[in-house]
Amino acid sequence: MLPDTSEWHGQDTDLVVVGMGPVGLLTTILAAQKGHRVVAIERWPTPYALPRAVTFDHEIARILNAVGIDAENDPTIDYYDKLYYLYNADMEPLNVIDWASKAPDGWRNRYWFDQPGLEKRLRVLASSLPNVTMLQGYEVTGLEQDEDSVTVRFQPTVLSGEGTRVEDDATTHSVQGRLLVGSDGANSFVRRSLGLTMTDLEFNYDWVVVDVIEHDQHEYDPPYYQVCKPERPFTVVPGGPGRRRWEFMVLPGETAADFEAPARIWELLEEFDVRPDNADLIRYKVWRFQARYLDEWRKGRVAIAGDAAHLMPPFAGEGMCAGLRDVMNLSWRLDLILQGVADVDLLDSYGAERGPHARWFIDFSVGLGQVICVSDPDEAAQRDTTLMAALAEQLKTGPVQPYDARLGPGAWDENSPGGGFPSWQGAVVHQGVVGRFDQVVTRGWGLLSTHDAGQPTPESRGLVERMGGVAVTVGPPGSGADVLDVDGVYESWFAELGAEHILTRPDFHTAGAARRGEDVDALVRAIADKVLSPGQLGASPAESIA
Numbered sequence: 001m002l003p004d005t006s007e008w009h010g011q012d013t014d015l016v017v018v019g020m021g022p023v024g025l026l027t028t029i030l031a032a033q034k035g036h037r038v039v040a041i042e043r044w045p046t047p048y049a050l051p052r053a054v055t056f057d058h059e060i061a062r063i064l065n066a067v068g069i070d071a072e073n074d075p076t077i078d079y080y081d082k083l084y085y086l087y088n089a090d091m092e093p094l095n096v097i098d099w100a101s102k103a104p105d106g107w108r109n110r111y112w113f114d115q116p117g118l119e120k121r122l123r124v125l126a127s128s129l130p131n132v133t134m135l136q137g138y139e140v141t142g143l144e145q146d147e148d149s150v151t152v153r154f155q156p157t158v159l160s161g162e163g164t165r166v167e168d169d170a171t172t173h174s175v176q177g178r179l180l181v182g183s184d185g186a187n188s189f190v191r192r193s194l195g196l197t198m199t200d201l202e203f204n205y206d207w208v209v210v211d212v213i214e215h216d217q218h219e220y221d222p223p224y225y226q227v228c229k230p231e232r233p234f235t236v237v238p239g240g241p242g243r244r245r246w247e248f249m250v251l252p253g254e255t256a257a258d259f260e261a262p263a264r265i266w267e268l269l270e271e272f273d274v275r276p277d278n279a280d281l282i283r284y285k286v287w288r289f290q291a292r293y294l295d296e297w298r299k300g301r302v303a304i305a306g307d308a309a310h311l312m313p314p315f316a317g318e319g320m321c322a323g324l325r326d327v328m329n330l331s332w333r334l335d336l337i338l339q340g341v342a343d344v345d346l347l348d349s350y351g352a353e354r355g356p357h358a359r360w361f362i363d364f365s366v367g368l369g370q371v372i373c374v375s376d377p378d379e380a381a382q383r384d385t386t387l388m389a390a391l392a393e394q395l396k397t398g399p400v401q402p403y404d405a406r407l408g409p410g411a412w413d414e415n416s417p418g419g420g421f422p423s424w425q426g427a428v429v430h431q432g433v434v435g436r437f438d439q440v441v442t443r444g445w446g447l448l449s450t451h452d453a454g455q456p457t458p459e460s461r462g463l464v465e466r467m468g469g470v471a472v473t474v475g476p477p478g479s480g481a482d483v484l485d486v487d488g489v490y491e492s493w494f495a496e497l498g499a500e501h502i503l504t505r506p507d508f509h510t511a512g513a514a515r516r517g518e519d520v521d522a523l524v525r526a527i528a529d530k531v532l533s534p535g536q537l538g539a540s541p542a543e544s545i546a
Helices: 023-032 058-064 115-128 189-193 260-272 321-339 344-372 377-394 456-467 489-496 517-531
Strands: 011-020 036-040 084-087 093-097 111-113 132-136 136-147 151-158 163-166 173-182 198-200 204-214 225-227 234-238 243-249 281-287 292-294 303-304 427-430 432-434 446-450 468-475 481-484 501-504 510-514
Touching: 011 023, 011 151, 011 321, 023 036, 023 115, 023 132, 023 163, 023 321, 023 344, 036 136, 036 173, 036 510, 058 321, 093 377, 111 115, 111 344, 136 173, 173 189, 173 321, 173 427, 189 303, 204 303, 292 321, 303 321, 303 344, 321 344, 321 427, 446 517, 456 468, 456 510, 456 517, 501 517, 510 517
Parallel strands: 011 036, 011 173, 036 132, 084 225, 173 303, 446 468, 468 481
Antiparallel strands: 084 093, 136 151, 151 163, 151 173, 198 292, 204 243, 204 281, 225 234, 234 243, 427 432, 427 481, 446 501, 501 510
């Protein structure tokens, strides 16, 4: 509830967040943990109680761990060290993806979760922070900005059918922030009010999504798979502990109305031995799978994130993942701007980096959809022949490995090995504490140097510190390095990049690497030039990166 109308009229804050799904909640938490005041506004009076996303990848596990949610030991999260299969109608594999292994950051390639349970954890964490005000049940009705601030007007809402409406004669409140993040979903008011447009790839397929809680756990082996049969393509995946999800394609000639009756849904589930006497139907709904992305991610002091910025089919399980990647990419920028050590134009590189990156996953998801959503038997037969031949060649070297996309151009060095890709992480010992690097060394910028390399100058260390980071040496046990590489992960990473120095970012991406000690100062200066305001740069080497 709003504390007091007079208290809030014209109040100011550092950051306004519009929309409190996972993207808005994580944005709120990360900004508040840095000491910034945050007002988060959500139009729905109560949290959404049904699952939407059900899976995330290793990058998201690492992101969630940054705020204390451990995907390996959380009761709302499951994992299975199993391969992922795409089958044809005869249950012959068309593709096999390695979801059984861990990524180089130490987290598993795939997790399964209950979204309402995860959001509850994020809400509790956000509400526990004294510099956060959460306004649930308020519709944003106006947005204006000038060179220094953004003013948001909002009014109380009530539930109305499947949506919300502003109360009759509702009082209008306002809050002024230095920055604003619009994470208010696919029908974003913030995006529309700024006149920002989206490109539509015109991939539109209707699928009925079914969520079930089984009374007695069935054995599913494999635990997740996709069946590409032209009679009706379908997906079977976990939905978090004790839950299961099916997705069935709505065929040409069918409509959403054909799936309104529960009896029709039980018919679809019958072949899986899932019945009203052994399972509860939590939700069934026809969703339109779409592919759209934002053309411009920032306008003035406002940035757009999550579904407000991009939509993709769920075939790769990357929709929510893309939104949480937005948050990590954006949050360190918000922090530096609010600290006054970076200019607001640092937000330009947010969209420049995230746009192509999100588009890569959209294209990948659409490509999978084009393989899966085939209802013509002849076309399906040709697809099967082509994919099975390709899979036979692929399996000579092993299952397909999960992909990591590269950021678009921005605050990283495009000529560096590893630049723009996710950073690695291993177990380390630092100052007598053992744990993951993120927890015991830094979640900010990190300048990692091999213990026997030529070290960066004090000026370079100062620039890293001004960006909120640390410079450390890394080496094997007994080397005397600042950080001891327990499992040899960093030794392998340095060797992989052919580098003696690696500069990592707070969003767990690699800013660049220097092959020789004499190159590291130029690397740091080049990145700092893209991040810090001119007054923060000081005197540092200006040579170009070798």
